[in-house]
Amino acid sequence: MTPETISSPARTGSDTIARILAAAEALFAEHGFDAASMSAIAERAGVSKANIFHHFSSKNALYRAVLRHAIREVTRQLKHMSSHSGAVSADLAQFARGHLSSILEHDQFARLMLREILSDMPQERLKIAQQVFGENFSELVTILRRGQESGELRADVDPAMVAIMLVGADVFFFQANKVFRHFPEVNFADDPALYSHQAVDILLRGILTPAAVKTPTRAGNSGTPSSAQHKE
Amino acid sequence: MTPETISSPARTGSDTIARILAAAEALFAEHGFDAASMSAIAERAGVSKANIFHHFSSKNALYRAVLRHAIREVTRQLKHMSSHSGAVSADLAQFARGHLSSILEHDQFARLMLREILSDMPQERLKIAQQVFGENFSELVTILRRGQESGELRADVDPAMVAIMLVGADVFFFQANKVFRHFPEVNFADDPALYSHQAVDILLRGILTPAAVKTPTRAGNSGTPSSAQHKE
DNA sequence: AATCTGACTGACCGATCGGTCAGTCAGGAA
DNA sequence: TTCCTGACTGACCGATCGGTCAGTCAGATT
Structure with a gap:
């Protein structure tokens, strides 16, 4: 033995x-x-x-x-739903929908990974988290880069930043749902499809009125001169 | 001595x-x-x-x-930094910066709350989480509603949705930082000020090129079969 | 002085923890 | 048949868990 x-x-x-x-x-x-x-x-x-x-x-x-077992299952399904059509906005919407429903479907695995992240992972597990998270992330960044090359997307935005915001929105929907679902202002708690659709819409078009959109204010802090540096 | x-x-x-x-x-x-x-x-x-x-x-x-003790400390500081100037975009940027630095400053409390959310809270603690989270949330929704009334923001976006995305972006930055900080595409892992600035910029203006922004297609599919042409 | 009070501690409790071990049992090989 | 292997179990182990208790001690009260 x-x-x-x-x-x-x-x-x-x-x-x-x-x-x-x-x-x-x-x-x-x-x-x-x-x-x-x-x-x-x-x-x-x-x-x-x-x-x-x-x-x-x-x-x-x-x-x-x-x-290991859960990761194999998730990645196996992940291969299924990657098919870029052509229009970046459509790909983005499809990714958001698929990503969020994937999280909700494997909710046990998602909770497992989030618990991992909150603890001090022994580096061996950190690699696992980076692998799982990185697969979605890289695919998303690729979509966004392609959109920038084709001129469909602004060239002065960081693709990684947009990817983080989209993935973060999905993750936050999953983990904070039972907290904000009782807020009177929230009406999308039971409708993940509506949520991801609205998220992509906001990311694509912004929330400013079209007339008020200005040219990019490059790297300048508008207003408050306070440095707001945070220690450690 | x-x-x-x-x-x-x-x-x-x-x-x-x-x-x-x-x-x-x-x-x-x-x-x-x-x-x-x-x-x-x-x-x-x-x-x-x-x-x-x-x-x-x-x-x-x-x-x-x-x-209880941690919540008292956090809410006490929260009262300090709420001062709406006038322009919604400026308020939004200030909120994002303050919210993220608040999370990073009270990282122990933040981790505590996130752990709570991942477990089955006994309703008594769920109320605590809703209270803490709701204070930021309501303030943010108020800012956004004011922007819609003044015409500065699009009227066809859900303020609660935007608030969730902004708060979620901050929370995700906090909890997933050590996962995505080693990704080659990410360069904002050590710069929360840059992160929140970019997040607000994206939320305000979107990522589409200004020429490609259309008038709001209400409840319609955003799968634009056209465009994707090289413009500038 | 005597007394009381409350912060504080070492020793201890039953329960449960992760883990071990000797051994039972079914089935395939000889 | 006999033997062997591996799945499987009840009983058990030392360690640690949350929690208790008798009692010490300093300072305020009487």
Whole structure:
């Protein structure tokens, strides 16, 4: 019994490992790594706690396996929905819709990743987060760069900045929904399609009235001369 | 002058509570509620574990006290920086800058709130989150509504939607910074002032080239089959 | 002086934590 | 049949968890 990297392919008809992974993903996402106990995972998976340690060498190994498994599922689906038509505005809208619905569909995985980010990741997991996040990000930046080259988009905006704002809007919708959904001003809490449509519309056209749009004020702070430097 | 002045000032026990709260806030923010042990908090605060239970009836009570204390500090500072000048675009820029630097300054509290949101809050804490978040949100919506009434802003955009995007951009900058800071496309990771300035600029003017901006197509599909031609 | 009060502590509690171990059991190979 | 392998389990381990308790001590009150 060598307790070292026991992860054999599920040759037998037993779906034990899959059930363990599913239970662990759910509990890790719901309560976090520390608060999710191996006993609770075992009970939810319908196996004994010792059985989990038979398939996974430690709680950390189980957690890593959960991350790996979830990432494989997400990236597999991600390949499906990347098809750039031609008009950048259309691609952008399609990306926003797909990205947000992908987050909402894999809400357990999304919560897992957000919990990761809030903790001090041991660099090994930081790479995982950067990989998952970076795939969406690079694709989005590519779309935006293409729009700039074709002249459809302003050349004086940072594509990375726009990408962050769009991805951030989706992530924020997901994680803060239950906070702002009861605000009287909010009417899009139950309509992610409406949300992403409005987000793209604002990003594309801005919120100023067309007549009031001026030429770019380059890198100048309009008004307040206070430096507003923040320490550390 | 005399070295005993350091250890002696514990006359009134009130200093102890402050040290406990500070240690608890730091550890709760860093590791989460469950992973932060009372022993660790006691050690960091320089008191015995039993002493914490003398001042706080339970771990949950301590956590609630930490939230209450942090909220009081944040809201106290929030009152300082609300001064609407006149131009909506200037107010928006000022708000974005102040909001982001406020998050970065109280990063422990921000992490605490984000952890809260990711868990199933017991409604009592949900109200706290809604209160803290709602104060910024309402102020921002007010600014935007005023801009619409004055005609400076488009009337066909949802002020709540814009507010969510701006707040979400700030929150996302805070929480995802260490993930996207190593992306080659990103150059604003260390410059929150640049970030908020660019965010407001994009929200105000959009990313389309001014020539390509059309009149608002109400509720219609934005999939422009035309354009994409090289113009300038 | 005697008394009281409250901040404070070391030792301790039962429960639960992650993890181990000896062993049971089914099925494939010999 | 016998043997072996690997999935699987109940019982158990030391460590740590949140929380308790008897008691010490300083300072204010009487």
